[in-house]
Structures are given as C-alpha cells and as structure tokens.
Amino acid sequence: MVLADFSVLRLRSYRYLFLSQTISLLGSAIAPVALAFAVLDERGGSASALGFVLAARALGQVVFLLLGGVLADRLPRFRLMAGSNLLAGCAEGGIAVMFIAHAAPLSAVIALAAVNGSAAGLFLPASKGVIPQIVPARQRQPANALMRLSRNSTAIIGSAVAGVLVATIGSGWALALDAATFAIATVLIIGIRVERADRAAPSTMLADLREGWQEFRARSWVWLLVVQFAFVNGCFAMINVLGPVLARQYMGGAPAWAAVLTATAVGLVSGSLLAIRLRPRFPLRIAAAATLGFVPPFFLLAFRAPLWLVAASMFLNGVCGDIFQVLWDTSLQTHIPNEALARISSYDMIGSFVLGPLGLVAVGPLSAAFGVTPTLIGAGALLTLATAVPWLTRTIRDLPAVPAPAATVP
Numbered sequence: 001m002v003l004a005d006f007s008v009l010r011l012r013s014y015r016y017l018f019l020s021q022t023i024s025l026l027g028s029a030i031a032p033v034a035l036a037f038a039v040l041d042e043r044g045g046s047a048s049a050l051g052f053v054l055a056a057r058a059l060g061q062v063v064f065l066l067l068g069g070v071l072a073d074r075l076p077r078f079r080l081m082a083g084s085n086l087l088a089g090c091a092e093g094g095i096a097v098m099f100i101a102h103a104a105p106l107s108a109v110i111a112l113a114a115v116n117g118s119a120a121g122l123f124l125p126a127s128k129g130v131i132p133q134i135v136p137a138r139q140r141q142p143a144n145a146l147m148r149l150s151r152n153s154t155a156i157i158g159s160a161v162a163g164v165l166v167a168t169i170g171s172g173w174a175l176a177l178d179a180a181t182f183a184i185a186t187v188l189i190i191g192i193r194v195e196r197a198d199r200a201a202p203s204t205m206l207a208d209l210r211e212g213w214q215e216f217r218a219r220s221w222v223w224l225l226v227v228q229f230a231f232v233n234g235c236f237a238m239i240n241v242l243g244p245v246l247a248r249q250y251m252g253g254a255p256a257w258a259a260v261l262t263a264t265a266v267g268l269v270s271g272s273l274l275a276i277r278l279r280p281r282f283p284l285r286i287a288a289a290a291t292l293g294f295v296p297p298f299f300l301l302a303f304r305a306p307l308w309l310v311a312a313s314m315f316l317n318g319v320c321g322d323i324f325q326v327l328w329d330t331s332l333q334t335h336i337p338n339e340a341l342a343r344i345s346s347y348d349m350i351g352s353f354v355l356g357p358l359g360l361v362a363v364g365p366l367s368a369a370f371g372v373t374p375t376l377i378g379a380g381a382l383l384t385l386a387t388a389v390p391w392l393t394r395t396i397r398d399l400p401a402v403p404a405p406a407a408t409v410p
Helices: 012-041 047-074 077-100 106-128 137-168 171-190 205-217 220-251 254-277 283-294 296-302 307-335 338-353 356-370 372-391
Strands: none
Touching (some): 012 047, 012 137, 047 077, 047 106, 047 205, 137 254, 205 220, 205 338, 220 254, 220 338, 220 356, 254 307, 283 307, 283 372, 296 307
16 A cells, blocks of 8 residues: 555656656755855854845745746646746855855845745746646646655755765855756656646736736635645744744754654655555545644744654654645645646745744844743634634635536436
8 A cells, every 4th residue: 555655656747757756856955054054154244144145045035936826827837847946946056156266246146046045936837837737637646755755854854964065175165066966857857748828818927927816816725724834834933933942942952853843844754755646535624624734833842842742743743734734735746737736836935925024033032022922822812813714714615536527417
C-alpha cells in the first residue's frame, strides 16, 4: 500500500516536476542563512540593512502574485514557471557575484532581491495549477503530499547545509549555489510536456482578474478558509517574535528555541507522510479540525510551560499544518475549474498572508502595553474563534472528496 502511495512518481511529468521543486527548494533553504550573513558581514552591514533586503523581496512577491495568477491562467504554466525560475536565478546570481567580489552596494542588493521576489510571485500561482494538468484525480492527494514532503525535508536539510557552506566556502558562493539550483530546476521544467486546453474566448488581463475574483467570492468554502488563515498567520507572527523572547527568559535561550523550531519542522515532515495515506470522504472536515492543533502553543507559552511541552505542541502544529495544506490544495484542484485555478490561488496566497505583517508590527506595542502573557492569551483566543467558525460552516464540512456527477438531460 505504501508503494502504491508513491506510484505517482512513475509519471514522467510529475517526476520531473518533483525533482525540479526539490532541487530548487534545497537552494532556497540555503539562501536565507547565506544572505543574512552576506549582508551582515559586508562593511556597513546591519540588521536594518538585512531588513530592507528581506522586505524588498517580500514586497516584490506580494505585488506580482495577482499578475502571476492572471498570467498562469492565460499562458502555458510550465513555460511561465521556467521563465520565472530563470529570472530568479539570474537575480540570485547577480547578488552572489557582488558578494563574492566584495562590491555589493545595498541599493543594488535590494533591487535584485525585489526582482527575485517578483519572480517568486509569478512562479507560485502557476505552480499551484500544474498538478491537475499532469496527475490523474485519484493520485493528486499523494502528489500534493509528496510536494509538501519535499518542501519540508529540504527546509531541514538546507538549513543545516547552509551553516556548513557559509563557514567553509563563504556566503557569496553559497548564494551562487542557490542560483545554480534555479538553473537546474529550469532545465527539468522545460522537459515537461503537457497539452494545454484552449481558452474559451480572448479577454483582457483586467477582465481575467475580475473573473478570478468572482470565482473566488462565489465559493464560501474558499474565502472562509482564506480569512481563517489570515488570522492564523497574523497570530503566528506574534509567536515568531514572543517565542524567542520567552525562550531567553525561562527556557535557556537560543538553543531552546532552535529545538522548538526543529520540532515544528519534524512535525511538518510527519504531517506530509501522514497526508499521503489519508483518504477522507469530506477532506475539509479533517482539514478544519486539524487547524485546532494551532492553538495550544499560545497558551503553553503564555503560562510558561516546560520546553518539552512547548516543543511537543509545535510538533503537533507542524503535523496539523501539513495535513491541512495537502487536503486544501487537493480540494482546490478538485473543485476549481483548471482555467481559474491559478488566479484563485493568487487570491488565496494574498489573503492568507495579509495579516502577517500587521501581527509583526502590532506584537511589540501590544506586549509592551498589556504584557506578554495577556497578548499571547488574546492571540490564542482569537485563533480559537477563527478555527471554530469554518468547522461550523456547512459548505466546508460537506464538501466531498469527489464532486457529484453533473445531472444529465434525458
């Protein structure tokens, strides 16, 4: 049975896609560590400089997500992914060359980081829409789970490899390796062949954007879960700030928080493996129930639970998060028309992350005004409410794994 779950890798196009993502994600897992030390080690490097570089990349990604969604529903998706990968690799390569040459003006690094983020914004919606084009419906959930397993495994391996590379060959060459992974991934994507369905009629990009929004709004099960995850990500932004603060206060500092993050990563991998085997009749019931696993870390941190218990709760958080993501991706691919899938995915990504920056900005003033414990309790209570509402919604609970057959006219 386990071998059957991995049989999707026998599909040539999916195998190329899986290898492409794995190689690219390994480089992308190395990049944050390499970039951080490259910026900080440069003359005049500072936390503020690193913040500007990371913000430029994030802003570029957000700005281009909607455009990426429209283009992915108008153009061949694999070509768009290949072009985006190539653009990202060129930008990363430019950054690497500047740091290797020890001539890296901050403004140039910021500009290339924005280009790299923009390429990611073009790539992501297309990548969400390709699975239905190359994988039969019955194999899509294992296909999505394997993609998540690739992402989570490379995140763990890449972070460890990054430290070794930075210490041995230097940050610039580590970034060059990331640029090379984009090139290899591009070659693999170019090797994928898929038939593309013709569009019903030509239209403008603005019309496509409006049509995508209408498709998004028309499905309450989609936008309700997107709103939920806006609150999930906004609240977890607070944990990302207050967790290290509390780790320093009572857990033993950075090693303790590193252990918590490692537990989360192991949970994500475990969730991917578990999601390969799940076959629920109503997948979003399980997905919505899984989001309740996001709540415990807030209250455990608020009441200064021991390190092992916090780590265990974050392991559970990782398991639940990956189960949700696999079932969510599969539901979108099953119930959304393929010609609108990339645009809906772009609205999904923008909506899900819109409150993340707000949580990062608000957590400092809130914890200063009310204290760390009340802030975490308030965030946990808000998250509990946000996770309960979708579970009580019938359109979410009753969405089947397989769409009902269309009625035929005798």
